[in-house]
Amino acid sequence: MELSQSGLKKNINFIRKKLSEGTRLSCVVKANAYGHGIPQIVTMLGKVGVDHISVASAYEAEEVLEFRKAGTDIMIMGILYDNDIEWAIAHDIEFYVFNYERLKLVLEKAKKLNRKAKVHIEVETGTNRTGMTEEYFKKALTFLKRNNEHITFQGLCTHLGGAESLSSTFRTEQQKERYKNYLAECKKRKYMPVTRHIACSASALVMPETHYDMVRVGVATYGFWPSPDVYYQHLQSVSKMKDTPMSRIITWKSDIMDIKHVPKGDFIGYGTAFQATHDMDIAVIPVGYCNGYPRGQSNRGYVLINGRKARITGLINMNLFMVDIGDIPNVNTGDEVVLLGKQKNNTINVSSFTNYTQLLNNEMLSRLPTAIPRKIVR
Structure with a gap:
């Protein structure tokens, strides 16, 4: 972070x-x-x-x-x-x-x-x-x-x-x-x-x-x-229609742990929550619900890779989850993944978590474990 x-x-x-x-x-x-x-x-x-x-x-x-x-x-x-x-x-x-x-x-x-x-x-x-x-x-x-x-x-x-x-x-x-x-x-x-x-x-x-x-x-x-x-x-x-006098100060990042090719018809992750309807390329992210990432984001949420949104496929696991990278070019193991915050011209807001999981902003944020390293940047 x-x-x-x-x-x-x-x-x-x-x-x-x-x-x-x-x-x-x-x-x-x-x-x-x-x-x-x-x-x-x-x-x-x-x-x-x-x-x-x-x-x-x-x-x-x-x-x-x-x-x-x-x-x-x-x-x-x-x-x-x-x-x-x-x-x-x-x-x-x-x-x-x-x-x-x-x-x-x-x-x-x-x-x-x-x-x-x-x-x-x-x-x-x-x-x-x-x-x-x-x-x-x-x-x-x-x-x-x-x-x-x-x-x-x-x-x-x-x-x-x-x-x-x-x-x-x-x-x-x-x-x-x-x-x-x-x-x-x-x-x-x-x-x-x-x-x-x-x-x-x-x-x-x-x-x-x-x-x-x-x-x-x-x-x-x-x-x-x-x-x-x-x-x-x-x-x-x-007297304004919109105004941004405050800034979210937190950005939560990870990186790509692995990249896999999934044949059409195969399931991704636990159970039968997601079945590939076509041949797919997915990225594995080393973050899960033990890190405070809500399980309610399964098959719903997004992360940012190369400035583009990658949809979560399958269930959020304890220590990792998978995302669809089929429409994102030049993705490699070790690439930065933004879970919360801005990357290029796209942003993942806390509200994108709360809309799906019914968590309050405060509830979502306060659940983030102390074990995640936090770094002060300019």
Whole structure:
């Protein structure tokens, strides 16, 4: 896999132009940076001046810690086990707290280390995953104010459960109002968080009222629109029929493992999924579902060879699959094969996978194994 530094820079510049003045950008690198690779993406983000990284676990935070640029803050938005709290505090890592009882353990660990914990209180506004309800949030505010020498009220946050969809506008509006009510309680108590944040990629791009002090941008970092609705709203805002202000930064390549001639009537691969209706030449590609290549692409998907599309013939195997090269001249063993990305004037998009396999963009990307080598290119 090749990761484009210039493509990432283009995306970050575009996102920053969308943000309100003074709003900080936090880039989300959960799920191995949406399949792109945490070590590579964190290194690349440091080169474009991103100084806040969001992750889903302590495991991911530890990896970011190794590759981040000095001065970059790390925030854990998801699971943090009890025995990792002390580690997070010791390494100055910010983390969500969505259960009131946990604050007591955080306090205990902060006192033990004689170091302040940086806590983001996640509140429930309608997504109903994690987040304190109003009753527990009030108790949490009292607790934080009483113990502010040991715990920093680093953030007040929530997650919008449908910001990418126009059909969910009523729900998003309700969530925004509920969040304002939590903020009002903070003002009433005269105890405000350092950072207010609720925006994901979708709301960061099209809802400036959600920007507050920081936005948490995931899929847009990598050049993907959160949804068609968000893209169309962007087009309306710039009065254009089409626009390409972001770039996909990932290209996934392999090469031809072998070339075979298949006589008419023979089957290709396992079972009877594909039978040659004429004499065929096929190329064998050393990639399979163990590499995250979806089996649903069997007899449907395409790869690029010499800039032309070659259709997959037969079932995707664990470690390889075959493609029809009958209409492509001058194909040789070892030639480059593009599985995802551009070759000459043709492109294989992630959507070509998701259309056939019913995988989300995020799902497809996050399944790509860490074992695949990833290289940063210009």
